[in-house]
Amino acid sequence: MQIRNIMTADVEVVRPDTPLAEAARRMRDLDIGLMPVSDNNQLLGILTDRDIAIRAVAQARDPRTTPVRDVMTTDMVFCYDDQDVSEAARVMREKQIRRLLIRDHTMHLVGVVSLGDLAVKGGEQKVGGAVLEEVSQPIGSKS
Numbered sequence: 001m002q003i004r005n006i007m008t009a010d011v012e013v014v015r016p017d018t019p020l021a022e023a024a025r026r027m028r029d030l031d032i033g034l035m036p037v038s039d040n041n042q043l044l045g046i047l048t049d050r051d052i053a054i055r056a057v058a059q060a061r062d063p064r065t066t067p068v069r070d071v072m073t074t075d076m077v078f079c080y081d082d083q084d085v086s087e088a089a090r091v092m093r094e095k096q097i098r099r100l101l102i103r104d105h106t107m108h109l110v111g112v113v114s115l116g117d118l119a120v121k122g123g124e125q126k127v128g129g130a131v132l133e134e135v136s137q138p139i140g141s142k143s
């Protein structure tokens with residue numbers, strides 16, 4: 001099964017100059033933990049709930065004046081929409097990530113795959129559980 005069959009399409013993005021408080025409200029309203037950061041259709045990074053907690057709240061940054069660009073993650077991991085679901089699972093397991101950006105071969109963002117997508121729609125029942133187990137282990141604790 002191809003990734004495009006399980007991914008969440010029509011992904012909301014946020015601009016890098018958006019105040020963190022506004023981005024956080026949008027994430028809350030959409031019930032999501034990741035928003036791609038884009039400027040003029042160029043993907044610059046991702047903003048995660050963890051970025052907000054670790055890079056903003058824990059450092060006492062003012063969410064009303066801190067722009068998303070100051071706390072976003074710029075190291076992004078992708079798969080292509082026509083790759084097999086098992087490839088998304090492998091990448092998520094290896095990189096220990098819970099969400100994976102999906103693009104087409106013109107490099108446009110077309111979706112996001114989460115652990116939940118793998119577990120519910122992934123085809124093989126063991127795919128989601130195996131990835132969740134691997135991703136949830138602290139780095140260095142694998143045997």
